[in-house]
Amino acid sequence: MGRTAVVTGGTRGIGAAICVALKNAGYTVAANYAGNDEAADTFSKQTGIPTYKWDVSSYEACVAGLAKIEADLGPVEVLVNNAGITRDGMFHKMTPDQWSAVINTNLTGLFNMTHPVWTGMRDRSFGRIINISSINGQKGQMGQVNYSAAKAGDIGFTKALAQEGAAKGITVNAICPGYIGTEMVRAVPEKVLNERIIPQIPVGRLGEPEEIARCVVFLAADDAGFITGATLSANGGQYLT
Numbered sequence: 001m002g003r004t005a006v007v008t009g010g011t012r013g014i015g016a017a018i019c020v021a022l023k024n025a026g027y028t029v030a031a032n033y034a035g036n037d038e039a040a041d042t043f044s045k046q047t048g049i050p051t052y053k054w055d056v057s058s059y060e061a062c063v064a065g066l067a068k069i070e071a072d073l074g075p076v077e078v079l080v081n082n083a084g085i086t087r088d089g090m091f092h093k094m095t096p097d098q099w100s101a102v103i104n105t106n107l108t109g110l111f112n113m114t115h116p117v118w119t120g121m122r123d124r125s126f127g128r129i130i131n132i133s134s135i136n137g138q139k140g141q142m143g144q145v146n147y148s149a150a151k152a153g154d155i156g157f158t159k160a161l162a163q164e165g166a167a168k169g170i171t172v173n174a175i176c177p178g179y180i181g182t183e184m185v186r187a188v189p190e191k192v193l194n195e196r197i198i199p200q201i202p203v204g205r206l207g208e209p210e211e212i213a214r215c216v217v218f219l220a221a222d223d224a225g226f227i228t229g230a231t232l233s234a235n236g237g238q239y240l241t
């Protein structure tokens with residue numbers, strides 16, 4: 001049995017691909033999800049990966065959920081903070097609820113998930129924290145002030161926490177996907193994809209969830225211990241930093 005890895009938002013899209021890639025790489029994987037029971041059940045039946053339901057915006061729920069996973073599978077050694085939501089809208093029309101929902105899940109969720117496992121990682125002198133940010137946290141996006149702020153915050157969280165974990169064998173890194181061919185992105189009208197989105201991507205296509213998953217497997221590996229505080233951009237050349 002390999003190291004235990006937890007992936008939030010792990011039953012669909014990029015998260016599901018990450019779970020499968022980690023399992024194939026020999027990890028014992030648990031997938032967290034928040035709401036879609038049918039998708040979680042289908043995912044678990046197809047992959048054999050156990051699923052655990054809770055909302056990462058609740059610290060108490062994260063503590064309880066992680067305790068359950070550790071009781072079932074062992075200490076969490078790899079944490080992939082992938083869960084995220086959107087509540088898009090132009091800023092002058094954005095409500096406090098739209099702002100808070102996105103910040104609480106996409107940014108505060110990193111604290112809520114990482115804090116409960118941090119002491120154990122320090123005690124064992126090993127840990128891998130991998131935060132899935134976004135190209136829009138790097139460059140900003142009109143109509144996504146809340147989302148861009150949260151995803152930019154994920155990068156700051158990564159850089160600061162990496163400095164605290166380095167001496168204890170814990171790495172903390174961020175991945176910033178560009179436009180990935182998930183169910184959500186492929187639901188965009190084909191005309192919009194072909195005329196407004198894909199032309200902005202120099203490689204001329206959407207990314208695939210499996211391409212982000214391979215980045216995670218690389219950063220999670222024992223031999224990636226010299227890489228910490230880094231931001232890995234996987235966006236087909238759309239935004240260069």
